[in-house]
């Protein structure tokens with residue numbers, strides 16, 4: 398089996414004129430010119446970034462669209478990529494742990510505040526609300542990207558959800574997190590830390606979430622221990638800032654250590670059958 402390149406190796410572009418540079422340059426330009434024009438998911442990826450909330454929302458819907466029959470076919474092939482299948486499984490796991498978290502926090506007369514600190518449009522959360530009903534629930538969906546927030550707001554309106562509020566916020570700024578009121582009983586952080594290599598940044602965010610959460614509250618967090626297409630993604634797909642999308646893998650031990658150091662106790666982890674994405678539930682002490 399080929400040895401996977403490290404984050405640092407993938408973050409360095411291939412040398413100009415090297416065979417690797419020529420190869421990836423050709424693959425990348427075919428994907429952009431052909432895929433980007435014909436397939437709707439590729440168009441969204443090139444416009445907003447393949448790691449954006451807008452992209453993930455399209456992946457969750459899993460409906461192929463494109464120009465002519467060929468565009469739709471290319472879109473289906475892209476939607477079926479192993480990483481996106483893993484993302485849809487991650488959504489199902491996230492929803493299962495969210496239902497459990499709500500169930501555990503429920504008590505007569507108690508209102509539960511759920512906060513997602515980097516939600517994108519937050520379709521996974523809206524669907525759970527629709528399924529469980531809105532009574533006794535209050536939801537704050539935050540993100541740094543205003544387009545994803547506006548898209549979510551429209552979706553929530555279409556679904557008739559009234560207990561949902563969208564606001565811009567920085568998940569890495571503890572002072573900004575502390576502005577969220579009332580203090581939540583459940584916090585979600587999904588698909589965010591995988592985009593950032595620096596553990597100090599993750600620790601800052603987790604400490605901010607720990608301060609924010611009510612005593613006895615629950616944290617749902619994701620992690621990405623591996624991915625079979627790291628190099629293709631790093632060489633060909635732009636992220637939300639228009640830069641190369643270099644994924645930061647963390648072993649589950651590394652991620653759990655960060656969560657434990659911030660004061661949480663991990664209770665359970667769900668993982669897809671390819672081992673790409675995990676979703677975990679952790680609790681804050683009383």
Ligand SMILES: C[S@@+](CC[C@H](N)C(=O)[O-])C[C@H]1O[C@@H](n2cnc3c(N)ncnc32)[C@H](O)[C@@H]1O
Nearest residue numbers: 448450453515516517540541542567568587588
């Ligand atoms: C891969 S998407 C995940 C979206 C959603 N949580 C999900 O699981 O489908 C990453 C999200 O993190 C957001 N994001 C990036 N940096 C952020 C920051 N500093 N604060 C809040 N959100 C941020 C992006 O705008 C994007 O919507």
